[in-house]
Amino acid sequence: xxxxxxxxxxxxxxxxxxxxxxxxxxxxxxxxxxxxxxxxxxxxxxxxxxxxxxxxxxxxxxxxxxxxxxxxxxxxxxxxxxxxxxxxxxxxxxxxxxxxxxxxxxxxxxxxxxxxxxxxxxxxxxxxxxxxxxxxxxxxxxxxxxxxxxxxxxxxxxxxxxx
Numbered sequence: 001x002x003x004x005x006x007x008x009x010x011x012x013x014x015x016x017x018x019x020x021x022x023x024x025x026x027x028x029x030x031x032x033x034x035x036x037x038x039x040x041x042x043x044x045x046x047x048x049x050x051x052x053x054x055x056x057x058x059x060x061x062x063x064x065x066x067x068x069x070x071x072x073x074x075x076x077x078x079x080x081x082x083x084x085x086x087x088x089x090x091x092x093x094x095x096x097x098x099x100x101x102x103x104x105x106x107x108x109x110x111x112x113x114x115x116x117x118x119x120x121x122x123x124x125x126x127x128x129x130x131x132x133x134x135x136x137x138x139x140x141x142x143x144x145x146x147x148x149x150x151x152x153x154x155x156x157x158x159x160x161x162x163x
Contacts, residue, residue, distance in 0.1 A: 001070045001084040009051030016078045024076065066132035088125030088134075095119055108151045116143040 005013055014029035032043040070083035097117040104110050118141040126134035145163040
């Protein structure tokens, strides 16, 4: 999650890391101004790694209003890495119906049929506890299986199956 400072456009404390020769090296996040380019055609950095309030996107700020602040300490690989643990839970209902019918017609002919029905409804977590997260999903599966075994001789069996 973006930190409180990053939400204000201040990236002075922002960093990432990379392992170089077995050692974790820390690199500051650099924020480039997309509207300014130097004489060589390269973008220039925002002074002090701070995006002025007047240059921040109102759309991005609106999106950030739906994103919570970090609620746990970031791991050592960056200042905003794995810094949010959701508190939501997920509710799944999964009624399953399975039936099997067996029939022995005689010593040479045996059959079975099975019917399967599965209906899962999952109400996903609302990790941010607002309209931006959470979902409802359904999975409906139905099936039938038929099998007939015919013993043709003591050494030959024919098994016909449809699933």
